[in-house]
Amino acid sequence: MSDATSMAEDFASGRSDPVQALEHAIDQAGRYAGVFISLTLERARREAKAAAARWRAGQPLSVFDGVPLAWKDLFDVAGSVTTAGAAYRRNAPAALLDAPSVGLLCRAGMVSVGKTNLSELAYSGLGLNPHFGTPRNPRGVDQPRIPGGSSSGSAVAVAANIVPIAMGTDTAGSIRIPAALNGLVGYRSSSLRYSRDGVFPLARTLDSLGPLTRSVRDALAIDDLLHGRTQTHRARPLKGQRFVLAQQDVEPAVRNNLLRAVEQLKAQGALIEERECPTFQATLALIKHHGWLGAFEAFALHETLLDSHDAEQLDPRVRRRLEAARSLPASQLMHLIDARQRLQQQLIDDLDGAVLITPTVAHVAPALAPLEADDALFVSTNLATLRLTMPGSLLDMPGVNLPSGHDALGLPTGLLLSAPTGEDARLLRAALSVESVLNV
Numbered sequence: 001m002s003d004a005t006s007m008a009e010d011f012a013s014g015r016s017d018p019v020q021a022l023e024h025a026i027d028q029a030g031r032y033a034g035v036f037i038s039l040t041l042e043r044a045r046r047e048a049k050a051a052a053a054r055w056r057a058g059q060p061l062s063v064f065d066g067v068p069l070a071w072k073d074l075f076d077v078a079g080s081v082t083t084a085g086a087a088y089r090r091n092a093p094a095a096l097l098d099a100p101s102v103g104l105l106c107r108a109g110m111v112s113v114g115k116t117n118l119s120e121l122a123y124s125g126l127g128l129n130p131h132f133g134t135p136r137n138p139r140g141v142d143q144p145r146i147p148g149g150s151s152s153g154s155a156v157a158v159a160a161n162i163v164p165i166a167m168g169t170d171t172a173g174s175i176r177i178p179a180a181l182n183g184l185v186g187y188r189s190s191s192l193r194y195s196r197d198g199v200f201p202l203a204r205t206l207d208s209l210g211p212l213t214r215s216v217r218d219a220l221a222i223d224d225l226l227h228g229r230t231q232t233h234r235a236r237p238l239k240g241q242r243f244v245l246a247q248q249d250v251e252p253a254v255r256n257n258l259l260r261a262v263e264q265l266k267a268q269g270a271l272i273e274e275r276e277c278p279t280f281q282a283t284l285a286l287i288k289h290h291g292w293l294g295a296f297e298a299f300a301l302h303e304t305l306l307d308s309h310d311a312e313q314l315d316p317r318v319r320r321r322l323e324a325a326r327s328l329p330a331s332q333l334m335h336l337i338d339a340r341q342r343l344q345q346q347l348i349d350d351l352d353g354a355v356l357i358t359p360t361v362a363h364v365a366p367a368l369a370p371l372e373a374d375d376a377l378f379v380s381t382n383l384a385t386l387r388l389t390m391p392g393s394l395l396d397m398p399g400v401n402l403p404s405g406h407d408a409l410g411l412p413t414g415l416l417l418s419a420p421t422g423e424d425a426r427l428l429r430a431a432l433s434v435e436s437v438l439n440v
Helices: 004-013 018-029 041-056 100-107 152-159 176-182 216-226 252-267 278-290 293-306 309-313 316-323 330-351 368-373 375-386 390-394 424-437
Strands: 036-039 068-072 111-116 165-170 185-188 208-213 242-245 271-274 355-359 399-406 412-418
Touching: 004 018, 004 041, 004 216, 018 036, 018 041, 018 068, 018 111, 036 152, 041 111, 068 152, 100 111, 100 216, 111 152, 152 165, 152 176, 152 208, 165 185, 176 185, 176 399, 176 412, 185 216, 185 424, 208 216, 216 399, 216 424, 242 252, 252 271, 252 355, 252 399, 252 412, 252 424, 278 330, 278 390, 293 309, 293 316, 293 330, 316 375, 330 390, 355 424, 368 375, 399 424, 412 424
Parallel strands: 068 111, 068 165, 242 271, 242 355
Antiparallel strands: 036 111, 165 208, 185 208, 185 399, 355 412, 399 412
16 A cells, blocks of 8 residues: 555656545445545545646645545534534534644645544544444454554554545544554654644543554654644664663564564664663553543543433443543542653653653454453453553653554554653654664
């Protein structure tokens, strides 16, 4: 599959044009059930025709003028209902305005194809949705497998070659997890890097935005466009770049692929310390023993919904998870907030300028049918799937999932590069360097 940069190069050379790219996207979208909640065809065709005319005139608005993309159905797109994957929002008023991030990429000429599916209210790492259907992981050829969540439709839209870029959100792993399970690049930004206005929230302290792509260079280009700039990015040599490898308890394929990738980095001169990261381990322990900050915030956001008749329309699994925070003591919340601030500062000292390497998810994509049938299995698998991405979210670490290989069935595994909050630019440059030498 080609990435968005290659697609735009084809536009520039005349080998293709945005109208052709869009029609391919529309055709592919019809082949995969449950990926899109809605399509914005009239808008997309108007945008594609305008972009094609600009390329013919040699006056593109940006490097990605005419490139089709999809939006997780938490982003407001003018004229479309923002469902958040919830049945009770099917008849909500359509958005009057684009979210700022949608508007910025629209003004860069990108073509909005539609709104992608997700875990209801973005509150699961597995990607199942009983209301709009669960998009199946296209890498699961042996049996239907989960896409990962909550940005499930965005991941499958890219992995299934519908669009080269889809925007997602990440509160506990919702970009990084589906990227890992579908063999994609997934970039979770620091929470304040992009405007979150016009994006349906889950936990305001932890919510972040980012793209799912086929390459780091595409993620860098999106970052540039969302900041109103255009740059040329080239991978720097890895020699002398510093990393900390913090291994975790994971499936053999995840571990073996991670270690093979690390050996490739070492062969290029990367300096890798293989040791425990005390801050990461302390954050894992904090979450295990004191709970999840996002649970408090999600309940506070949706308390009115939970006390209304609309709660009866919620996925029972999502409703139970939200309700579980109702009786949590305020002292627990305060402990989490205080510990978070302390650990964020500790992380800076712990890494001392290095980039952290961990597995993204401890396992490959599980089979879908058992999770649909067994609530207890759903709960335990959801927690296991989220476990290694939650520390980065609690500490507001920007993170980039990179594909690290496959297991014996061809299911993707991922490695996660992370850095202290606010160090997105440095992290993305490091990810570009790492990606350039990985042989997966």
